[in-house]
Amino acid sequence: MNPDPIFFWIERSALSIWLRESTSLLAFPFILILHAIGMGFLAGTAAAMGLRVLGLLRAIPLGAMARFLPFAWVGFWINAVSGVLLLIAYPGKALTNPLFYFKLACIAVAVAFLRMLTAGVLRKTPEPVAIPMKFRRMAGVSLALWVTAITSGRLLAYTYTRLLTDN
Amino acid sequence: MMAEFLPWLEQWLKSTPASAFITLNTWVWSTCESIHFTGLCMLYGSVVLFDLRLLGVAKQVPLAALHRLIPMGVAGFAMNVGTGFMFLAGTPDQYLYNIAFRLKVLCLAIAGINILIFYLFLFRKVRSVAPGEDQ
Numbered sequence: 001m002n003p004d005p006i007f008f009w010i011e012r013s014a015l016s017i018w019l020r021e022s023t024s025l026l027a028f029p030f031i032l033i034l035h036a037i038g039m040g041f042l043a044g045t046a047a048a049m050g051l052r053v054l055g056l057l058r059a060i061p062l063g064a065m066a067r068f069l070p071f072a073w074v075g076f077w078i079n080a081v082s083g084v085l086l087l088i089a090y091p092g093k094a095l096t097n098p099l100f101y102f103k104l105a106c107i108a109v110a111v112a113f114l115r116m117l118t119a120g121v122l123r124k125t126p127e128p129v130a131i132p133m134k135f136r137r138m139a140g141v142s143l144a145l146w147v148t149a150i151t152s153g154r155l156l157a158y159t160y161t162r163l164l165t166d167n
Numbered sequence: 168m169m170a171e172f173l174p175w176l177e178q179w180l181k182s183t184p185a186s187a188f189i190t191l192n193t194w195v196w197s198t199c200e201s202i203h204f205t206g207l208c209m210l211y212g213s214v215v216l217f218d219l220r221l222l223g224v225a226k227q228v229p230l231a232a233l234h235r236l237i238p239m240g241v242a243g244f245a246m247n248v249g250t251g252f253m254f255l256a257g258t259p260d261q262y263l264y265n266i267a268f269r270l271k272v273l274c275l276a277i278a279g280i281n282i283l284i285f286y287l288f289l290f291r292k293v294r295s296v297a298p299g300e301d302q
Contacts, residue, residue: 044211
């Protein structure tokens with residue numbers, strides 16, 4: 001099925017046109033700023049959790065460390081919403097780029113790992129004395145996944161093959 | 168003075184090897200951007216979490232222990248200064264005369280002063296705060 005009519009329909013919506021064409025800083029620039037701040041909170045907090053699981057901050061009780069987790073989820077939701085808005089502005093630009101799906105897959109796995117680390121280690125009662133190797137590996141892989149997601153996200157600005165359906 | 172200094176700085180930046188490196192190789196700019204974003208996340212994961220703890224979030228976390236994350240923030244900041252210089256050297260005219268860039272540099276300067284004050288006068292007191300002591 002050719003998705004172009006769907007892209008075209010989204011592109012012609014009032015919201016899409018406003019996001020793309022408004023000269024207001026609240027349109028596209030502000031959404032991009034939000035996306036960067038959300039990324040900082042999500043990947044940054046997740047990285048700190050990963051380092052704790054890997055053994056860098058042993059002096060911090062796991063349960064205490066878990067108190068920072070809500071900031072990761074605030075970052076996640078800021079980026080889910082701002083990401084959808086960026087998609088509405090240029091639906092075909094990302095959705096026709098394989099790299100976009102690779103980025104989403106990296107984020108999906110990294111977020112799943114963060115949830116598994118939360119349940120299995122960070123919020124586990126009683127606190128595990130030794131962190132099982134399975135979770136340490138998960139923490140290490142998720143650090144690499146965040147860097148990969150950030151890199152592929154940035155490269156989306158250079159690898160798209162089309163901007164709008166009209167073109 | 169500014170009227171003479173900025174064009175001079177612009178010319179100097181353009182004459183650096185970094186400028187030629189980033190403008191003549193298309194992959195360098197995008198790679199620097201990815202590093203710049205990763206550095207930003209490293210700052211959030213260390214300095215922002217530490218600041219949140221100082222503001223009263225997660226009081227069960229011992230401050231001295233959380234401070235062990237700061238080297239990650241320093242590494243992130245160093246990555247961002249390095250890649251930031253690359254952008255500046257690549258297209259100095261895009262930044263030097265831009266109000267947003269000037270605001271960013273001003274914020275960085277204030278943040279630097281803030282760090283200096285923190286380590287000179289406050290860190291010794293903060294360091295000894297035990298978990299949950301600062302109710």
